[in-house]
Amino acid sequence: MLLASAMTFSAGAVTPGGEAETIYYNARVMTVNDHFDITDAVAIKAGRIMAVGSHAQLQELAGNDTRQVDLQGKSLLPGFYDGHIHVGTGPRPFGATFNVPTPDQLTEILAREAAKVPAGDWLVGLMNRPHCHMQMPNRWELDAIVPDHPVMLACGVLKLTLNSKAIELAGLSKDTPEPKDGLIVRDEQGEPQGVLTMGARRYATRVIPNPALSDDSARDNLRAQLAKFLPMGVTSVNIAGVRPNELRLIQDVYQRWGDELPRATLQIFLFPGYDDVDTSLAELEGLGFRTGIGNDRLKLGAIKMSMDGAIAVPDFRTLKPYDGKVRFDERGPWENQKGDFNGVTVIPKDSLYRVASRAHELGWQLGIHTIGDGAVVEAVEVLERVLREYPREDHRHHLHHLTIRPPEETLAKIAELDxxxxTQPNYTYYNNAFMLAAVSGNRLERQNPQRSLLERGIRIAYGSDGLPHGPLLGIWAAVNRLGHDGKVYGAEEAISVEEAIRAYTRGPAYLTFDEQERGSIEVGKVADLVVLAEDPLSVDPLRLRDLAVERTIIAGQELFHGSHVEPYHQRPPTP
Incomplete structure (x- = not known):
């Protein structure tokens, strides 16, 4: 039944009268409102939802110029909101000039790239994920292929490997001190093996070529990266970490092309680390604004800081030492041969407190990267102290990731502090190899908890973190809990399709203070919608990631119309 209030715009929204501009009908409209009501038609005017209900009732709003679209029984949902993505100004990270799709192509591609440039020139490339997961070559393997060039290959952005010439240029030796915020993977004699992670990447990034990038190229790259979300049904993104000097370029992109891109919220990345707290505080004070400034297309969100390492090494910080039972060809500290490896702390607790407390005092929202349970416990303690010293209602501070389930008392504290x-449900699938290398038993089974959070009243917001992008994969992973190896991990942490859809629509909208404007199909909200070829509530849950996106609509305008299935199917890594 169409409620009377649904025939007009809600209080406070733009309220044009007259006829609807567009009516989508003969659809399975999943409103994702409080009751997850389902109806069959939506009317749109001036970029907002004018009415929701049956097609017969909405005909009262139709005029001669109203565009009426028969969706032929397909599903119409609120546009997906990817609550955690990253973009860069370059076409590839680190200025890489080539890709290695799979490890068995490494020799061929490196030899080909070496033949293109004089001996001694750098070769900088990317190994495609997930094929490089726990399969990074060491210096000797790279030397055997390309002895006459310095080589750097990256797997994602947090882990890279060098050959011997590159190691020499980077000034690395067995006497090089271990950075506090990263790893130099070494052999038994202490000699670097080529793999560098997190803060240790600085040794390489300061010596690799850094080709100049024009503002025009940077803007084009950003535009292309953002536009690729449209065929996935994504209408909003939360960009979880940009540096202050990148803000002007992203602002340029949205001033020029904002109407053809997903809405974006930008989190400002600060790196206080162990020794740069004063630098981060100066950057914070110099921003001169706080969370919320912007408009309905582009605005500022939280201050982001990363407390521990990453899954994609693995070097996330845990309460107990690593105990992974699976061994891969790629060797490293995560094997915990000495019995005391529990990851890397990127920002110590005192440094986090100093920057977080000032940011909170200035009115900023906070988002803290915490993969391991050790990092989660310390971040929650810091946020508890900040909120006790400077109480603030509706702060919406949050933890990014929370991948290793923390102790019960910490979960209770997260709920108490609101x-x-x-969280990234796709981690269970895509990061499978890293988790197998790092942990076992209950920590492996209950990794990436979902049901545990919801049962304790903890709000969740879903995002992809580019591992890989695609909300339907995240929904599929949350429901099925399948790893890349085809095994189910922690079935007790699975949630329902309806809950997962909420987490990929309303969840991120709440995270970014946008729940009154986005996240559900309700009168007065923006007309950001996605059409799926099939009903996600009735298909076999194992097929959720294979559903085709047919239309992506932002502010009532169709920015994608076709049939798109994101290619998630890749072979699993071999232990």
Whole structure:
């Protein structure tokens, strides 16, 4: 039944009268409102939802110029909101000039790239994920292929490997001190093996070529990266970490092309680390604004800081030492041969407190990267102290990731403090090899908890973190809990399709203070919608990631119309 209030715009929204501009009908409209009501038609005017209900009732709003679209029984949902993505100004990270799709292509591609340039020139490339997961070559393997060039290959952005010439240029030796915020993978004699992670990447990034990038090229790259979300049904993104000097370029992109891109919220990345707290505080004070400034297309969100390492090494910080039972060809500290490896702390607790407390005092929202349970415990303690010293209602501070399930008392504290968890359900699938290398038993089974959070009243917001992008894969992973190896991990942490859809629509909208404007199909909200070829509530849950996106609509305008299935199917890594 169409409620009377649904025939007009809600209070406070733009309220044009007259006829609808567009009516989508003969659809399975999943409103994702409080009751997850389902109806069959939506009317749109001036970029907003004018009415929701049956097609017969909405005909009262139709005029001669109203565009009426028969969706032929397909599903119409609120546009997906990817609550955690990253973009860069370059076409590839680190200025890489080539890709290695799979490890068995490494020899061929490196030899080909070496033949293109004089001996001694750098070769900088990317190994495609997930094929490089726990399969990074060491210096000797790279030397055997390309002895006459320095080589750097990256797997994602947090882990890279060098050959011997590159190691020499980077000034690395067995006497090089271990950075506090990263790893130099070494052999038994202490000699670097080529793999560098997190803060240790600085040794390489300061010596690799850094080709100049024009503003025009940077803007084009950003535009292309953002536009690729449209065929996935994504209408909003939360960009979880940009540096202050990148803000002007992203602002340029949205001033020029904002109407053809997903809406974006930008989190400002600060790196206080161990020794740069004063630098981060100066950057914070110099921003001169706070969370919320912007408009309905582009605005500022939280201050982001990363407390521990990453899954994609693995070097996330845990309460107990690593105990992974699976061994891969790629060797490293995560094997915990000495019995005391529990990851890397990127920002110590005192440094996090100093910057977080000032940011909170200035009115900023906070988002803290915490993969391991050790990092989660310390971040929650810091946020508890900040909120006790400077109480603030509706702060919406949050933890990014929370991948290793923390102790029960920490989960209770997260709920008590009303912290949000920005979680990535796709990690269970895509990061499978790293988790197998790092942990076992209950930590492996209950990794990436979902049901545990919801049962304790903790709000969750879903995002992809580019591992890989695609909300339907995240929904599929949350429901099925399948790893890349085809095994189910922690079935007790699975959630329902309806809950997962909420987490990929309303969840991120709440995280970014946009729940009154986005996240559900309700009168007065923006007309950001996605059409799926099939009903996600009735298909076999194992097919959720294979559903085709047919239309992506932002502010009532169709920015994608076709049939798109994101290519998620890749071979699993071999232990």
């Amino acid at each position: 912290l949000i968890v920005d």
